[in-house]
Amino acid sequence: MIRIAIAPLGSCSGCDVAIADIGEDFADIAKIAEIVYWPTGADLKLEDLEAIDYIDITLSHGSIRTSEQEEILKLLRKKSKVMVAFGSCACFGGIPGLVNLSPEREDVMRTAYESISTDKGEWPSEKSKIDGKILTLPKLYNLGHSHDSLVEMDYYVPGCPPVESQIRDLLGVAVAYSKGGELPPKGTVIAGARALCDECDREKPEKIVIDRFYRPHEKEADPNLCFLAQGIICMGPATRSGCGTRCINANMPCRGCFGPPPGIRDQGSKMLSAITSLLAADREAELGEEGLRELLERISDPTGTFYRFTLPSAIINRRLNDGR
Amino acid sequence: MKKVFEPRIVAFLCNWCAYSGADLAGVSRLKYPPNVVPIRVMCSGRVDPQFVLEAFREGADGVFIGGCHTPSDCHYVNGNFKTYKRKIVMDRMLEQIGINPRRLRLEWVSASEGKKFAEVMDEFIAEVRKLGPVPRMKEGER
Numbered sequence: 497m498i499r500i501a502i503a504p505l506g507s508c509s510g511c512d513v514a515i516a517d518i519g520e521d522f523a524d525i526a527k528i529a530e531i532v533y534w535p536t537g538a539d540l541k542l543e544d545l546e547a548i549d550y551i552d553i554t555l556s557h558g559s560i561r562t563s564e565q566e567e568i569l570k571l572l573r574k575k576s577k578v579m580v581a582f583g584s585c586a587c588f589g590g591i592p593g594l595v596n597l598s599p600e601r602e603d604v605m606r607t608a609y610e611s612i613s614t615d616k617g618e619w620p621s622e623k624s625k626i627d628g629k630i631l632t633l634p635k636l637y638n639l640g641h642s643h644d645s646l647v648e649m650d651y652y653v654p655g656c657p658p659v660e661s662q663i664r665d666l667l668g669v670a671v672a673y674s675k676g677g678e679l680p681p682k683g684t685v686i687a688g689a690r691a692l693c694d695e696c697d698r699e700k701p702e703k704i705v706i707d708r709f710y711r712p713h714e715k716e717a718d719p720n721l722c723f724l725a726q727g728i729i730c731m732g733p734a735t736r737s738g739c740g741t742r743c744i745n746a747n748m749p750c751r752g753c754f755g756p757p758p759g760i761r762d763q764g765s766k767m768l769s770a771i772t773s774l775l776a777a778d779r780e781a782e783l784g785e786e787g788l789r790e791l792l793e794r795i796s797d798p799t800g801t802f803y804r805f806t807l808p809s810a811i812i813n814r815r816l817n818d819g820r
Numbered sequence: 821m822k823k824v825f826e827p828r829i830v831a832f833l834c835n836w837c838a839y840s841g842a843d844l845a846g847v848s849r850l851k852y853p854p855n856v857v858p859i860r861v862m863c864s865g866r867v868d869p870q871f872v873l874e875a876f877r878e879g880a881d882g883v884f885i886g887g888c889h890t891p892s893d894c895h896y897v898n899g900n901f902k903t904y905k906r907k908i909v910m911d912r913m914l915e916q917i918g919i920n921p922r923r924l925r926l927e928w929v930s931a932s933e934g935k936k937f938a939e940v941m942d943e944f945i946a947e948v949r950k951l952g953p954v955p956r957m958k959e960g961e962r
């Protein structure tokens with residue numbers, strides 16, 4: 497029996513649900529493994545984790561935004577032979593990582609505790625005395641972090657949340673591990689090895705030319721035609737394959753949750769290149785610089801859109817403060 | 821005495837126009853400050869936005885991209901327009917991540933415009949000097 501931990505950090509628990517969702521295959525895990533730590537499934541605390549002497553494979557999910565989450569992540573690393581970053585938050589920082597665009601804890605506190613709708617503007621402090629007892633809280637960080645920016649990770653399973661096929665592949669790794677078999681090389685990303693567009697079977701015109709952008713709600717999308725050809729921003733060109741075009745099948749454009757494709761470091765700037773190449777590609781001279789500017793200024797939030805899941809692992813991964 | 825701030829500029833220059841323009845400026849002994857690290861690229865369209873972000877991350881106070889005049893001087897048909905379009909979205913992105921977009925300058929400089937190159941560079945360096953050092957990411961920041 498090998499020992500497995502499933503550890504939620506700054507998580508919405510969607511990753512837990514994705515794991516539970518594999519249904520009967522879950523029984524296969526039970527054949528080879530004992531789940532020694534899964535706070536979402538059983539009421540477990542930090543002391544329980546501390547008491548475990550070792551773990552074979554840990555799946556850690558959720559972003560890191562507090563001192564407690566960092567402490568638990570480091571403890572898990574110390575006790576585990578194999579650490580798997582499970583889900584987009586763990587791999588890249590995820591949606592909660594967008595906090596890096598307003599990286600001042602004080603701003604968050606002010607909004608939460610001093611806005612007009614709040615009666616009493618008392619900020620929680622890391623240590624407070626209540627009824628003669630000392631109450632401690634973890635420190636809230638300014639920034640969100642991916643797991644590998646704080647500890648070494650062995651494997652990555654991107655996805656918000658990951659899909660069944662990835663979880664099954666991961667199960668294969670666990671089986672190999674339990675038999676002392678060969679494991680994938682460190683750093684392996686358990687997902688596809690191409691860009692999402694390569695596994696998308698929507699009709700792609702030979703030349704895609706965007707004339708103007710539409711937000712998904714502004715237009716009923718043709719379910720058979722590439723979103724980009726319809727002027728709807730789809731992150732396909734800058735996203736790793738492996739999800740089975742989950743959103744696209746539901747007639748929604750890809751938002752990029754699998755992170756950058758192999759060989760690309762920075763998903764946002766890759767998408768910026770892709771989208772600007774396509775815009776009015778056959779009318780550049782006709783529109784001229786001013787005409788192009790007008791079209792492109794419609795992209796009002798390139799950072800939030802193109803780095804939706806990966807800001808904490810981008811080349812520049814937070815808002816800096818030039819001249820302020 | 822207070823040390824004057826000497827900005828570091830990375831300049832991506834397209835082989836066919838801007839690089840030749842810079843060369844001409846040199847040959848004609850036109851002076852522009854020695855703060856510039858020129859990087860020759862085959863076309864301005866080769867300047868991946870990742871290069872620009874890397875340059876800022878590594879401490880470039882300004883990034884200059886020089887290419888061939890629009891509409892039709894680019895030797896690879898529309899590399900210059902591609903660069904122009906990227907620059908517009910890059911500006912917005914830089915603003916969002918707290919880097920003054922004026923630190924990124926795009927200019928069209930032909931092979932015969934040695935003088936223009938020297939002038940534009942002078943002006944850009946003066947502007948970046950005013951902006952001060954590029955903000956840096958701090959290691960280990962939480």
Ligand code: SF4
Pocket residue numbers: 692693694696697698700721722723724725730731732733744750
């Ligand atoms: S951009 Fe989106 S819709 Fe178009 S091919 Fe790529 S994944 Fe499919």
Ligand code: SF4
Pocket residue numbers: 655656692735736739740741742743744749750751752753754
């Ligand atoms: S289509 Fe894009 S956003 Fe949707 S699951 Fe796949 S990678 Fe994630």
Ligand code: FES
Pocket residue numbers: 834835836837838862863864865886887888893894895896898899900
């Ligand atoms: S060759 Fe000079 S910009 Fe393309």
